Amino acid sequence: xxxxxxxxxxxxxxxxLRDLRTTEGQPLTIQQFGIHNIHAGPDFDxxxxxxxxxxxxxxxEMHLRSSEWYDHGHHEDPAYDGVILHVVLEEDRPVYRRDGxxxxxxxxxxxIPAGARNRYxxxxxxxxxxxxxxxxxxxxxxxxxxxxxxxxxxxxxxxxERFAQRLEATGRDWEAAFYHAVARVMGGKVNGEAMEMLAGxxxxxxxxxxxHSLLQLEALLFGQxxxxxxxxxxxxxxxxxxxxxxxxxxxKYQLTPLPATAWRFLRMRPxxxxxxxxxxxxxxxxxxxxxxxxxxAAADERELENMxxxxxxxxxxxxxxxxxxxxxxxxxxxxxxVRSLLIxxxxxxxxxxxxxxxxxxxxxxxxALLEALPPENNAVITRWNRLGWPARSAAETQALLELKSxxxxxxxxxxxxxxxxxxxxxEADGAPRLTLNEAARAYRLVG
Numbered sequence: 001x002x003x004x005x006x007x008x009x010x011x012x013x014x015x016x017l018r019d020l021r022t023t024e025g026q027p028l029t030i031q032q033f034g035i036h037n038i039h040a041g042p043d044f045d046x047x048x049x050x051x052x053x054x055x056x057x058x059x060x061e062m063h064l065r066s067s068e069w070y071d072h073g074h075h076e077d078p079a080y081d082g083v084i085l086h087v088v089l090e091e092d093r094p095v096y097r098r099d100g101x102x103x104x105x106x107x108x109x110x111x112i113p114a115g116a117r118n119r120y121x122x123x124x125x126x127x128x129x130x131x132x133x134x135x136x137x138x139x140x141x142x143x144x145x146x147x148x149x150x151x152x153x154x155x156x157x158x159x160x161e162r163f164a165q166r167l168e169a170t171g172r173d174w175e176a177a178f179y180h181a182v183a184r185v186m187g188g189k190v191n192g193e194a195m196e197m198l199a200g201x202x203x204x205x206x207x208x209x210x211x212h213s214l215l216q217l218e219a220l221l222f223g224q225x226x227x228x229x230x231x232x233x234x235x236x237x238x239x240x241x242x243x244x245x246x247x248x249x250x251x252k253y254q255l256t257p258l259p260a261t262a263w264r265f266l267r268m269r270p271x272x273x274x275x276x277x278x279x280x281x282x283x284x285x286x287x288x289x290x291x292x293x294x295x296x297a298a299a300d301e302r303e304l305e306n307m308x309x310x311x312x313x314x315x316x317x318x319x320x321x322x323x324x325x326x327x328x329x330x331x332x333x334x335x336x337x338v339r340s341l342l343i344x345x346x347x348x349x350x351x352x353x354x355x356x357x358x359x360x361x362x363x364x365x366x367x368a369l370l371e372a373l374p375p376e377n378n379a380v381i382t383r384w385n386r387l388g389w390p391a392r393s394a395a396e397t398q399a400l401l402e403l404k405s406x407x408x409x410x411x412x413x414x415x416x417x418x419x420x421x422x423x424x425x426x427e428a429d430g431a432p433r434l435t436l437n438e439a440a441r442a443y444r445l446v447g
Contacts (some may be wrong), residue, residue: 001089005120007043007415008085008423009112011036017113022104023091026052034060041079045154051104056083061221065091066105116423123422124411130408132422133387139421144389146199147417152399154406156366159348160355167352169203174353178292179204181345182284184266186277186337192263194274195281199224206253208289219245225278226260229322238315239322271334276312280333283310295346296353296362300331301372304346308338339373345396370395380404 010014010033020028029306034047043060051058059082063069064076074080075098086095086105095103123131130136163181170176180199187195202224210216222228223246229239249255263274279412287310288294298304309332311317320326333341347366354363373394375381381391384400406412415420 001064001117001120002124003062003064004412004414005124006064006087006089006108007036008018008420009116010044010060010062012424014116015425016107016113016114020106022051023107024037024102024104025106026223028085028106029106031055031250042083047084051084057082058082060085060087061276062087062423064089065093066091066095069093069095069103113267119425120413121425123419126410128405129383130387131411131413132419133394135422136387136389136418138425139418143417144422148396148399148403150417151407152370152395154365155398155402156348156351159344160352163348163352164356164394167356171427172277173204175290175292176204177293178345178349179207179285180348182291182341183281185341185344186281187274187323188272188274188340190264190268191277194225194258195277196263197258197262198278201256201258204285204289206249207285210249211285214282215241216245216249217286218242218279218313220249220255221278221282223250224255224257225263226257227263227275227278227322228435235323236315247293265321270326273320275321276316279316280310284308285313285347286310292349295349301342301369304342304369307337308341310334316407336377339376339394342369342373343398367395370398376401 005220006217013033015032018028019057020030022028029050030048031050032046032048037043037059042061044060044062046306047058047060059080061069061074061080061083062157063086065071065241069086070093074083075096078098081097081099083097083103086103088107089109091105091107096107097103116345128134131274132139144415147180162420163177166177166180167174170180180196183199184192184196187193198221207217207220210220220243222242229235230242231240231243250257256277264278265273284291288307294307295304298307311332348370350362350366350369354360354366375393376397381397384404385389389400392401407416408421414423
């Protein structure tokens with residue numbers, strides 16, 4: 001058992017509430033369970049209890065064993081002086097505040113419904129792809145739909161915070177932050193970090209100075225990537241031109257290139273090779289040096305898609321990397337790559353813009369963009385489809401990806417609406433059922 005199960009039991013009043021007493025025998029009435037604190041400090045704020053006839057207001061801390069209070073150093077932390085109740089699975093040691101007063105303790109080990117405990121154990125200890133997959137069909141669709149909306153918001157907030165960090169790092173330059181985001185997305189999972197390092201080594205202001213020359217843009221990007229090859233006897237004239245241009249520009253701007261070892265080519269489709277993506281990035285900024293401004297002004301997803309549809313220069317239509325001619329021609333950014341940019345760069349940028357500029361229009365546009373785009377096609381979404389949870393839009397696929405990575409893989413079932421719906425099923429209760437009055441009181445307390 002983990003401590004988060006105790007949080008779940010307390011948050012939803014899922015334990016036996018009759019005749020509550022502390023481990024010292026004091027009568028206890030819970031008047032308000034408090035607000036779950038997800039930051040540092042005690043687990044619940046603003047709780048209200050009646051203890052031996054006296055009313056107390058303050059914080060509640062939870063542990064599996066009471067001795068963890070000392071293991072975690074709470075006895076030396078002033079933030080825990082306001083704890084009015086220690087809720088534990090088992091009290092193995094009395095706990096005292098810094099002033100020497102004993103903290104009342106509520107022990108839950110004999111108050112947990114057997115069915116809920118067993119269901120939690122099965123969720124926590126299995127080898128399924130997602131812990132609840134054998135019980136997923138029992139969860140009502142409205143519960144799943146509403147939870148996906150919540151999880152999508154969490155994903156957008158998290159990505160918005162990452163974009164805000166880029167914004168601060170670039171001196172609050174929205175175009176530069178968007179340039180970093182676009183580069184990262186174009187690199188994909190394998191080369192995303194290297195692409196963002198490339199953007200960091202080559203400021204957007206330098207690219208903007210040379211936006212009218214595609215050759216110079218390519219020279220700057222390929223030179224900085226470290227992927228420009230050494231001179232060879234039979235190399236294409238274009239490669240020699242890139243090298244000469246880069247040497248001049250490198251000296252002019254005092255640039256330091258990345259090591260070629262930063263890039264990965266193995267087990268990748270040729271269209272996703274970093275050389276192809278760098279060539280496409282050069283074409284994007286040759287076409288427009290103000291991509292973020294254009295994204296803000298775009299009327300809908302179709303206009304955004306057109307913004308990212310660029311054709312490669314002649315050399316890169318016939319090559320996937322420097323050297324040998326490709327056996328098939330490359331072309332524009334593919335539809336899937338463009339949609340990835342809209343999902344992973346444009347939508348988070350809109351969401352950040354809405355938060356920092358307090359402009360709700362772009363909050364709505366971020367959500368509308370994801371709703372308008374078709375569902376993504378990847379291994380994770382395929383598995384969700386097989387489990388009977390198909391996605392109808394990119395908004396839902398983004399939420400399902402977040403659900404899998406942030407909740408299922410971490411077995412955060414007690415903080416997931418789907419997991420709670422499974423744990424809360426009436427047949428899970430092995431404890432005596434509450435009277436109507438007691439059930440109504442519990443409902444009022446937990447909201």
